[in-house]
Amino acid sequence: MMWEIIQQTVNGLALGSIYGLIAIGYTMVYGIIGMINFAHGDIYMLGAYVTAISIAVISSIASMPVVLLLSLTVLIVVPITALHGYVLEKIAYKPLRHAQKLSALITAIGMSLFLQNYIQISQGARNQGIPTLISGGFTLWTDKISSLSAVMSYTQVVILVVTLVSMLTLAYVIKSTSLGRQCRSTQQDQMMSAMLGVNTDRVISVVFIIGAGLAGVGSVLVTLNYGSFDFFIGFIAGIKAFTAAVLGGIGSVTGAMLGGLLLGMSESFFSGLVNADYKDVFAFGLLIFFMVFKPTGLLGTPEVTKV
Amino acid sequence: MSKKESYKKLFKQTFLFFLVTVFIFVPLVGIKLLGWKYSLRIPNALFLIFGLTVIRFMIGVINLTPRLRGPFRKVFSQVSYLPHVAPTSISQRKKSLLFLVIALSFVLPFVIEQYWLSVMITALIYVMLSLGLNIVIGFAGLLDLGYVAFFAVGAYGVALLHHFFQIDFWLAMPIAAFLAMLVGGLLAFPVLRMHGDYLAIVTLGFGEIIRLLLNNWTEFTRGPNGVILPRPYISFFGIPFDKNSPNSFHNLLGIEYSLSHKSIFLYLCLLLIVIAVTYFCLRLKKMPLGRSWEALREDEIACRSMGINHVTIKLFAFGLGAFFGGIGGGFFAALTEFVSPSSFTFIESALVVSIVVLGGLGSIPGVIIAAVVMTLLPEVLRDIANVRVLMFGVVMVVMMIWRPRGLTRVLRPRFNKTSK
């Protein structure tokens, strides 16, 4: 039993940190323009394809150590997903900045459908995959009776380390740079920030770029961990990451990470100990539960309805 | 700015645009994954890159040419059609046109082939779904992205009622529709207090939950294999359309057996129901319930201050929308005689949403036309069939940016002082 608990904790942490990385894109965009970027999950899906393509291309050109290969992949994937995030905002959301909420929401869904099918048409509908790049892991615990052991794979180590590094960088950027201050002020009051000389359009673009970039990091890590993906993964991953953002309190970056870990852990425990078939149902159920009973999440601030 | 300078700026912008398209299309279109290898498709990418760059440049040129700029902006600028008030009386031309359309749709099944007949039935099913969703999105302004769940409940309701209890379609369909209504009410309860984005994502999650349940609860729903209904499943109110049975439809009428009898019957029944539902929806606009929905969409707080119970109103919107979705689902099961979870994915919900958007949120004629066009277009133009979903996405984005209120104006009813 003990080994299973440890194993699920490790799995949950790895899964959760990926949810967290994607959730940041949702939460930052929501914080700044108050809309759910439905297409964010599809940016992540797109990242998975770019990951596989760049690994295939790089390894066909030259064989190199895995560490170098992965660093190069991240360096290719992140700018490309970030660029997609930027273009997405420019095409679909900027013209609707002052439109009704319903319009912006419908556009976002349209964009999500568009991206899915764009990839389906350009890359084919079937499952894709990459070879296992990192194998093996640490044994954390071995049960003396059944001699089953809890293993933390090296891939999971990479996931945790990369997530930690990205989070710390993001925290530094938001907290201590001029850009971060502009982001925070725009989130608080867009009009006032604009009057004080903050280029809010640029800030919004930057937020999309950061969100999409982190989703790119997430997609490299997921592809590394699971190896297989298709054009539809963005949908489920998107809802789950959004759930994570809601769990943590939408609008809060720390909350998104926390919510991601919470969701990852509870999901992996549920699928490990209860029923793996219904793990998605469980995640969506959790989403609905939180939406109904604690819509502000763990770290969100409550809104007072203005009459 | 002088002309030279502005052209210089345009070239710079076009070059930047070119770079962006290169980075977007080269990795994802120019390279295709093949297992763990890849193949190059550079011409495709180049086509897109240069095509879009040229378009971008042309737009820039048009914007710099005063003579072209005016008409260009006129066509492409955002126009949000405000509703307009109905004229005092309907013109004779419109009346005869409406009559012609209805008459034609009744004659249609007798003159077209079997294949097109089933396409037309599908179109009518989508009209049904769109009218139902129009109540939720168009009237009440609640973005429901899990509408397919009610469609699924209707279809599975009919299929499972036959599978377990051998209940005939004409009894099973209403039961399934009421079941869908119940499920709609069930969904409405948690989402009553939400609005906008939250509502959208919760309904989305709900739709997925239903699909996953259908997929995984194998003992009850038979899982991914789906439920197969007997062929022919539908009967002429008890008289089967069977070929070999002695007292089947064609023997009783003394006509030759044809596969299309069943489809014609199904089509006509569905057509009658659709016409009834359309009339009901048109009346709704003048009824307190429908008007309350629209008021709710416009301003919930003002609505509450008028003594309107926003909770029950929302419940009704979801329930009624789900009811129509359930009827559509029942007919879907009768048409395909087979249901499986793969027919009830998010894409279906998105399709119906895009129909409602295209028709103009709240405009009933617009929604009906959009539903028929969106189902027939991929059939007519076979080439676009595989970019169907891509098209829906583009339609949603373009419509929201270009014509956020749909292609037609919404008609508001006119109320005149009674002459006393």
Place this chain on the structure above:
Amino acid sequence: MPTSDSVLSIKNLTMRFGGILALSDISFNVKKNSITAMIGPNGAGKTTVFNCCTGFYIATSGDIEFESKKGLKEIATLIGRDFIWGDFISPSKFFTKLYYKMFSGSFEINRIGIARTFQNVRLFKEMTVIENLLVAQHQKLNWNLFSGTFNTKSYQKKHEECIDQAFFWLDKLGLTKDAQALAGSLAYGKTRRLELARAMCTSPLLVCLDEPAAGLNARETEELSGIIKDLRDEFKVTVFLIEHDMRMVMDISEKIIVLDHGEVIAEGAPKDIQSNQKVIEAYLGVSDDEL
């Protein structure tokens, strides 16, 4: 303190938003068939009082009693107060609260006879003027879907009555010409009047007007004063209003309540208020002749 001739009595009302005390322990009465005005500097808590009275906020503590046609009603109880620990011990208290929480809400307030307008006009912008007024009369209409669909005689009759009622108020407020226009296309002054007409269409006993003269010019304000007086004299409605236009307030109201920092600092007839030292202090910077 509650007198038999008061329609609304506020008792020890306290409202807290997080750590901010918006209203602290205020009490006053609104006399039946009178015009009562509430004034005070910005941020004094006037709109909060309104929101408590019309059921959009649930007061932290205190009662608001309203003399409706069906007897005395307490507003916060009617919307469903939040549960406190004591409720879980007493089942009867628990279930009454649960009942109100589940099946009641701010819409009940209008049904017992309180109508209101909003500081930032809230119309159903994409509906016609006449439809706006019909929405206000939905309580009187026949909701049966069948009689509605087939437009039965009784349904039609009720509907026509409501249309006539709507036209009556349009006429009263000089909006008849705009009956078929979209509410969103009206000029600002007309939207204010339409909102008042809409509130009156719900046939209230008490109508709460949140800054009805804001943004109106002198002539329009004068007209509005006349209409408000008519509401009291002709239609026997009690008017409770928030207003910054002192000339109008002094002209029409019988009683003035002055709020500052969430407290009632003065109440009484316009004359007494004008000479009240506390009020003058609260409005420091406003010259005497304007008060």
